[in-house]
Amino acid sequence: MTSDSGDEASVSLREAGEFRIIDRVTAGRVQPGTTLLGPGDDAAVVAAADGRVVGCTDVLVEGVHFRLDWSSPEQVGRKAAAANLADIAAMGAVPTALLVGLACPSTTPAARAEALADGLWAEASAVGAGVVGGDLTSGPVVVLSVTALGSLEGRAPVLRSGARPGDRVACCGRLGWSAAGLAVLGRGFRSPVALVDAHRVPAPPYGEGPRAADAGATSMIDVSDGLLADLGHVARASGVSVRLHSRAFTVPDRLAEIGSALGVDPMDWLLTGGEDHALVATFPVDGELPAGWTEIGAVEHPGDDGPVVTVDGQVHEGDAGWLHFAKY
Amino acid sequence: MTSDSGDEASVSLREAGEFRIIDRVTAGRVQPGTTLLGPGDDAAVVAAADGRVVGCTDVLVEGVHFRLDWSSPEQVGRKAAAANLADIAAMGAVPTALLVGLACPSTTPAARAEALADGLWAEASAVGAGVVGGDLTSGPVVVLSVTALGSLEGRAPVLRSGARPGDRVACCGRLGWSAAGLAVLGRGFRSPVALVDAHRVPAPPYGEGPRAADAGATSMIDVSDGLLADLGHVARASGVSVRLHSRAFTVPDRLAEIGSALGVDPMDWLLTGGEDHALVATFPVDGELPAGWTEIGAVEHPGDDGPVVTVDGQVHEGDAGWLHFAKY
Numbered sequence: 001m002t003s004d005s006g007d008e009a010s011v012s013l014r015e016a017g018e019f020r021i022i023d024r025v026t027a028g029r030v031q032p033g034t035t036l037l038g039p040g041d042d043a044a045v046v047a048a049a050d051g052r053v054v055g056c057t058d059v060l061v062e063g064v065h066f067r068l069d070w071s072s073p074e075q076v077g078r079k080a081a082a083a084n085l086a087d088i089a090a091m092g093a094v095p096t097a098l099l100v101g102l103a104c105p106s107t108t109p110a111a112r113a114e115a116l117a118d119g120l121w122a123e124a125s126a127v128g129a130g131v132v133g134g135d136l137t138s139g140p141v142v143v144l145s146v147t148a149l150g151s152l153e154g155r156a157p158v159l160r161s162g163a164r165p166g167d168r169v170a171c172c173g174r175l176g177w178s179a180a181g182l183a184v185l186g187r188g189f190r191s192p193v194a195l196v197d198a199h200r201v202p203a204p205p206y207g208e209g210p211r212a213a214d215a216g217a218t219s220m221i222d223v224s225d226g227l228l229a230d231l232g233h234v235a236r237a238s239g240v241s242v243r244l245h246s247r248a249f250t251v252p253d254r255l256a257e258i259g260s261a262l263g264v265d266p267m268d269w270l271l272t273g274g275e276d277h278a279l280v281a282t283f284p285v286d287g288e289l290p291a292g293w294t295e296i297g298a299v300e301h302p303g304d305d306g307p308v309v310t311v312d313g314q315v316h317e318g319d320a321g322w323l324h325f326a327k328y
Numbered sequence: 329m330t331s332d333s334g335d336e337a338s339v340s341l342r343e344a345g346e347f348r349i350i351d352r353v354t355a356g357r358v359q360p361g362t363t364l365l366g367p368g369d370d371a372a373v374v375a376a377a378d379g380r381v382v383g384c385t386d387v388l389v390e391g392v393h394f395r396l397d398w399s400s401p402e403q404v405g406r407k408a409a410a411a412n413l414a415d416i417a418a419m420g421a422v423p424t425a426l427l428v429g430l431a432c433p434s435t436t437p438a439a440r441a442e443a444l445a446d447g448l449w450a451e452a453s454a455v456g457a458g459v460v461g462g463d464l465t466s467g468p469v470v471v472l473s474v475t476a477l478g479s480l481e482g483r484a485p486v487l488r489s490g491a492r493p494g495d496r497v498a499c500c501g502r503l504g505w506s507a508a509g510l511a512v513l514g515r516g517f518r519s520p521v522a523l524v525d526a527h528r529v530p531a532p533p534y535g536e537g538p539r540a541a542d543a544g545a546t547s548m549i550d551v552s553d554g555l556l557a558d559l560g561h562v563a564r565a566s567g568v569s570v571r572l573h574s575r576a577f578t579v580p581d582r583l584a585e586i587g588s589a590l591g592v593d594p595m596d597w598l599l600t601g602g603e604d605h606a607l608v609a610t611f612p613v614d615g616e617l618p619a620g621w622t623e624i625g626a627v628e629h630p631g632d633d634g635p636v637v638t639v640d641g642q643v644h645e646g647d648a649g650w651l652h653f654a655k656y
Contacts, residue, residue, distance in 0.1 A: 011335060036380060040565070042418040042549060043384035043478070043486050048376035052364060055460065056371035057475060059429035062465040090370040101387035101429065101473035132383065135473075139389040145429035145473030147385060150371070157365055179629075237368070325412050 013107035013113060018136055021110055025117035031130040034096040034151070044132035046097045046149055047178035053096075054150040054157065056087040064143040070185050073112045075200040077119020078277075080146045083224060085127055086277035088150035090222040092158040092213025095129040097205070099147040103139030116144065127206050155213045158281070163219040163238035167299040168281035170289050172212070173205040174198060175227055176266060179273025180255050183262055192254055204277035208292065212281045215290045220281035226272040228309050228316050231280060235307035242309045244271075245299035273315060329535035341441060342434035346464055352579075353445035359458040362424040362479070372460035373555055374425045374477055381424075382478040382485065390470040398513050399439045403528040405447020407603075408474045411552060413455055414532035414605035416478035418550040420486040420541025423457040423534070426515035427475040431467030444472065445466035455534050468585055483541045486609070491547040494612035495627040498617050500540070501533040502526060504594060507601025508583050509592040511590055520582055532605035536620065540609045543618045554600040556637050556644050559608060563635035570637045599644060 013021060028104060035044035046053070060066055060080045064247045070077070081098060088095045104113065113136065120131050129148070170279045181199030190196060204222065212220055219238055221230045251259075251266045259266035282299055283289055302308070307314055331496055341349060354367045365373035374381070376508075388394055388408045396404070409426060416423045428448055432441065441464065448459050457476070509527025517522060532550065547566055549558045559570045579594045587594035610616055610627055628637070636643055 004356055037487070041485075042415040043382045043421070043476075044483075045480070045485050046381050046383060047379065049379055049382045051375065051377055051379060053374050053376045053381040054371045055374060055425070055427055055475070055477060057429045057461060057463050057473070059431050059463045059465050059467075059471075059473065061431050061471075063468075064431075064466055080468070087370040091373070094373070096404070097383070099383055099385040101385045101475075103389050103471055103473075133385060135373065135385050137385045137387050137389060138392055139387075139469070139471060140391075141468055143387075143431055143467060143471045144364050145385070145387065145431075145471075146333040147383070147427050147475040148371075149383060151382065152373070157371075159365070160369050190622075205353075215399075253466050265569060313538070 007184065011110045012087050012106065013104065013108050016110040021113055021136060022158040023291035025114055029121060029131065032128050035130040035132050038130065039133045044097070044099070046132055048310050049151060050154045050323050052152055054084060054088055054091050054152060055147060056084055057145060057147045058083045058087070059143065059229035061144045066213065071200045074119040076144065078115040078201045080144045081120045082202045082204055082277060084146045084224040085123065085129065085150035085206055088148050089204065089206045089209030090220050090279055091150070091152070092155050092210050092217070092220065093150035093152045094210055095148055095150045096200045097132045097149040098124050098127055100131060100134035101145035102136050105140060105141040106138045136253045141256040154212070156176055158213045158220040160219055160221055160234045160237035163234055163240050163282040163299045165240055165299050165301045166285050167218055168285055168289065168295050169242055169244065169280065169282055169297040169299060170293040170295045171278050172208045172293045173231040173278030174203060174276040175223065175278050176255055176269030176273040176276070179269040180258055180266070183264060184258060185263065192258060194254060195258060198276065201233040202275055202277045203313060205279055208279050208290065212279065216284055216287050217281040218284065220279060223274065223278040223280055224275060225274045227280060231309045235309055239302060241300045241307050242297060243300055243313070244309065244311045246312050248294065248296040271311065335519050336639065339430065340434060340440045341436050344438040349441055349464060352518055352545045353442055357449060357459065360456050361540055362489050363458040363460050366458065367461050370428070372425070374460055377479060378482045380480055382416055382419050382421040382480060383410055384414070384477060385473060385475045386411045387471065387473045400530045401443035402447040404472065405444040406451040408472045409448045409451035410532055410605060411452065412476035413457065413534055414550040416533065417534045417537030418548050418607055419480070420477070420483050420538050420545070420548065421478035421480045422457050422538055423452070423476055423478045425457055425460040425477040426452050426605045428459060429473035430462065430464050431471040433468060434466045434621055441449070448474070452453050474563035486545050486548040487563045488542045488547055488549055488565035490501065491562055491568050491610040491627045493627050493629045494613050495546055496613055496623050497570055497572065497608065497610055497625040497627060498623045499606050499608040500536045500621045500623040501606030502531060502604045503551065504583055504597030504601040506530060506603040507597040508586055508594070512586060512591060515590065520586060522582060523586060526604065530603055530605045533607055536618065539618045540607065544612055544615050545609040546612065548607060551602065551604060551606040551608055553568065553602045555608065556599050557656045559637045567630060567635060569628045569630045569635050570625060571628055571641070572637065572639045574640050576624040599639065
């Protein structure tokens, strides 16, 4: 921390020092109006206008959740932000702020930490939120822990436990794109770019969370582990079963094409692929679905085996989605 | 996740599975009244009665911030919580909630993750806060990222930047105990227990943060890096210098004894030791200090060299405190 290097691009975190990196990643950022006190003190202060704050945390680990040879640091930052911002949206809330814990090796180029911060900021500011604070420390691999805060703006939170028999099940946003992109990367390819990019940076329909809440959604969740797995969480929390109709799903041409090339049924990606952060919700049968939502099934009383999720009346064979600790 | 093991004590995270561990660490916990929605949904909802929420994040990495042969997992959980709860207190706020991101190897005993959670809960509930959510995932070492939320209860936040020339400088809480305990552990000893335990689990004076705010504190910070280092942050943020008087410090007998045994000047521990999370604040010269606070110096106009922290008129020789990336 005593002298500047002549070659800024190659400066490591150890050479730059914690405080200079924090100065760099916070300088020049434009905070939204909800940020009452931004980075630089012991803690930040964020507006919580209706007297409540929504909060969630998600951790991404290098080699488990992302690979820096497959994604740029900026993309990893955007993805980490998106995973959390989508959780806020799935409560029916509007994101206000991110807090970021970043551990990385001291040999990490300072530019990489800055690119991660750029990605976090890009995704946050796109939904009107700010990065209000965090912690930077050393560790053996890159671990990015993001906490998102949000505002319900007077709404009741939409829980996983509110689905009722008779409700319509609908979703909004991409399904299976991230899984298809991961399959492409796993085989050593870099295209189709649209699919690979969907894996690198999801495009959650953030605004649809509050919209679904306003439309009377009885339950909601974001698809982070896979549609069947996440609807399974809703089914168990609500004490109901969920019946999906495969005819309600349209397989996008891109997924059909690459599924054919790789020998994969693209419906598997739609039903079990995680990380697209689509929103899936249940709505009263007598109401209208918000524009852009697709009805995919119905909520039923559970059978003798308890809450299950079926597709065309059958429990899906194979994995329902991502399980932590199963593969590492 | 398909069958129970006969020997619960030796079950690993991989064998138990993410969701069963989360069930175990959340079951039976008593949430405070500020927790409007606890763990189990996409996000938690926490009361923020005055329309603002205070938030901060701190990351602890195994081998960098703690060693599991020196501290129990329960102690690591308490320490991680304390570091964040002290930051909330240093704003003049009362902690309400923790969100926890935990990455650990899939071979980790499930009991270890549960003990970490027990420690987080113990420290949080002691100040009336709850552990409201989190994320558990696999990673090569234990990384514990904690976000604390808090309520200012109508107070203005006490910033680092508010110190004014003429203010009194005062502190509350232990200084140097954690550093002395670390020195003991580093030489292979396990006693004096009081010092070693102070390193394992700090005892921040949480309630003194809001009390100092109510008493008119003009600036405040918690001592996480070391008194001189943290007062340096206040000095730079406020554009002032800080003059400390060594005669104002009482070296506890325990620190004097072990300093003598190890050949260390115990004043070095008091001035540069971090992780005790004492609170240091500046107060108007014409007011009373809250009970339990010790006056240790005064705020001055900065000299030609800009803001500095001096002890008996001299800039301290040697490290002022902990620098990340300097040792890893």
